[in-house]
Amino acid sequence: MQHVVVLGGGVGGTLAANLIARKLKKQIAAGEARVTVVDETGNHAYQPGYMYIAMGQERAEKLVRPERKLLDGNVELIVDTIEKIDPAGQTVQLASGKRLDYGQLVIATGSRIVPEEIEHFDTEAHHFYTAGAAASLRKALDAFTGGRIVIGIAGIPYKCPPAPLEVAFLIESELRERGLRDRTELTFLSPINRAFTIESVSDMATPIFEEKGIRVELLAGVSEIDAERKVVITDAFEEHPYDLLICVPPHKGAQALIDSGLAPKSGWLPTDRNTLQVKTVAKPAPGQADADVPRFTNVYALGDTTDLPLSKAGSTAHFEAPIVAERVAAAVQGRKPGGKHASYTGKVMCFFEVGDGKGTLLQFDYDHPPKPPKPGKIWHLGKIVFNKTYWHTVPKGRV
C-alpha cells in the first residue's frame, strides 16, 4: 500500500490531490494506494478575492468553501496542524499526536503573513491578505475624505506580486469617481529599482502610474512604521508621511518546514525548478552548485511553499500541480514520468487589473518573460469570470 500524503488544502494541495487520485483510481480501488490531504482549517479560501473585498466588490462568505466538498471522493481529509516532517523516517507528525507514514509526500503548505515582524503594523497599516483585513481597509477607504495614501511592500516575496499595483490603480479610479482625487496624494513604494519585479511588466505599469499621477518611489521597501508621527520609513531610511497606509505585510513559509530543518529561516522550501522535488539541504554550502544538491526522490513541493523565482500565486500552483501529480502517480505505478506534465517549465498565467474596468494578462515561463497586451476591458472581465467560476474549475482540474 502506497500512501500519498498531501500537506495543505490550498490551490496546489487540493488540485494535486485530486489529480493524483484520478491517476491512481485503479490502485486506490484495488487497495494498493491511498491519498490523504492534511489541512489546518478544513476550509478552502479563494484568496485572490480578498482584494475585491477591499474594493467593495466581494463578500467574505463567498470566498470560503469546505475543503471536503472540493476533494475527489477517493481523497481522505484530515483536519490537523502539521508539526514536523521526517523525510528519513518518511513520517509527518501532527499536533493531535497522530503520525502519518507516507510513501510519497506533497508539500503545499503555502505562505503566511507575519505583520508582527514590523512594530505598529497591526494598528497602523491596512492590507488585503485576510478577509478581515480587507474589510477593515474597505471601511478606511469609505471614511477617507482626502490626504496622503501610501501603498508599500514590506519584503519580497509576497503573495500575488501584482496585487499592490492593482490596488493602487483601483483606488485611484475609485477616488476619481468619488471626487476625492484632487484632494489625495498617492504614493507607491517599490522595494526594488523598478515598479515591478518583472521588467516587461514594470515597463507596462510605469506609464500607468504616470498617467494616474501616482508617485512611485524606487528602492523603498517598508522597514519601519513610526505610529506617533504617522510616517513610514523605508529600508533606505527615507520617510513618507501618510494619512492612510496600505502595506503588504512580510511573508514567510510554514513554520513546520523551518522546524523540520527542510527550509531556511524564511520558510521557503528549496525546490527543483523542473521536477519540483524538494532539495535535501535547506541552504547549500558556499559555492556548492545547485545541481550537486541531492533531491528527495519522494518529496515534492508546489505553490507558495517553494523558493522558486516565480509569483507566489494560485496560478503558479495551478500549473505546477499536474507535474507533481504525474511524477507521484508514476512513482506509485512504477513507471517513468511521461507526457507534457513530466517536467515544469515555470508556466504562470494571471490577470492584472489597471483600474477603470480594464486589465491585462501576464503569461510567462522560465524562458519567456510576459508580454502583457494593451490593457482592455476583456482582461478585466476575464478576471471576474475566472474568479466567479473558480470553485467549479481549478480545484477539480477542469482547466
Add this chain to the structure above:
Amino acid sequence: MTETTIPTVTRTLDARGSFCPGPLMELIRGMKESEVGDVLAILSTDKGSKTDIPKWIGKAGHNLIGVYTRDGYDEIIVEKVR
C-alpha cells in the same frame, strides 16, 4: 580602492543562483542584522545586481567599497555606516 585595501569582510552573503530581486533582498536583510562598521560581501550571479545594489547602497547612505567581477559572479562589498 584596490583589492589589497579592501577591509576585512565581516559576513559574506552568497546569493548566487538567486534571481532579481533576491540578492538585493538578501543584502537588505543582512544589513538589518549587522552592526554599524560591519563589512558585508554579497555574491550574485544576477546581472542586475551590479547596478541595483550600488544604487540602493547609495540611497541608504552606506559605504560602497567596491563591485568586483569574479569567476562567473559579481562580489559587491559594502560597509554599514548607519
